[in-house]
Amino acid sequence: MKINWGTGLVIGMVLFISFILFFVIKISTQNKYDFDLVTEDYYQKELVFQKEMDDQTNSHTLKSKVKGKRTAEGWLITFPEEVDYSKVSGTVLMYRPSNKKLDFKMPLKLSSSTLLIPDEKLVGGRWNTIVHWSIDGEDYLFKDEIIY
CATH class of the missing domain: 1.20.5 (Single alpha-helices involved in coiled-coils or other helix-helix interfaces)
Incomplete structure (x- = not known):
């Protein structure tokens, strides 16, 4: 055929x-x-977007900025020197866009001007660091995208 x-x-x-x-x-x-969607409560997060913008603007008013860097022990977040670290409160969210099962949130309790996120908690790849912190009733926000 x-x-x-x-x-x-x-x-x-x-x-x-x-x-x-x-x-x-x-x-x-x-x-x-x-x-999945990037976050489960996407629409609720959009409603508080202006507050996040205001908190980021507050962060820019500080003399020095919050900084993050990779060290041998893990991810080190350094807060500005002019801030009294004993009064700082808030949360740190380590957000993994590719896998929400790896996301974790930890309370922000400082014993020095730095916070170390241990290497064991971070899998290689892209992470978003979101630090919501406040001092003396003023809210601040630090966001950073890292490749670990």
Whole structure:
């Protein structure tokens, strides 16, 4: 039996469409291919966006900025020297955009002007560091994207 070009074209298109459908079904049914939203409460976070902008603006009014750097022990966050670290309170969120199971939040209690996030808690890849902190009733926000 001879196959002409029209029949070959139809067979090729059917095979290509089957190939694409196979991968769409495979990705949508297996749990290891998560395609969640960036955060669960995305719309609620949008409602407090102006507060975050105000807190970031407050951070820019300080003489020196909060800084983060990688050390042998982990990720080191250094607070400005003019801030009395004993009065600082807040939270540190280490957010992993690619896997929400690795996200963690820790309270901000300083015994010096630095905070160390241990190396054991950080898996290699991209992390977003979000530090919400306040001192004397004034709120501040520090955000940093790192590749660890």
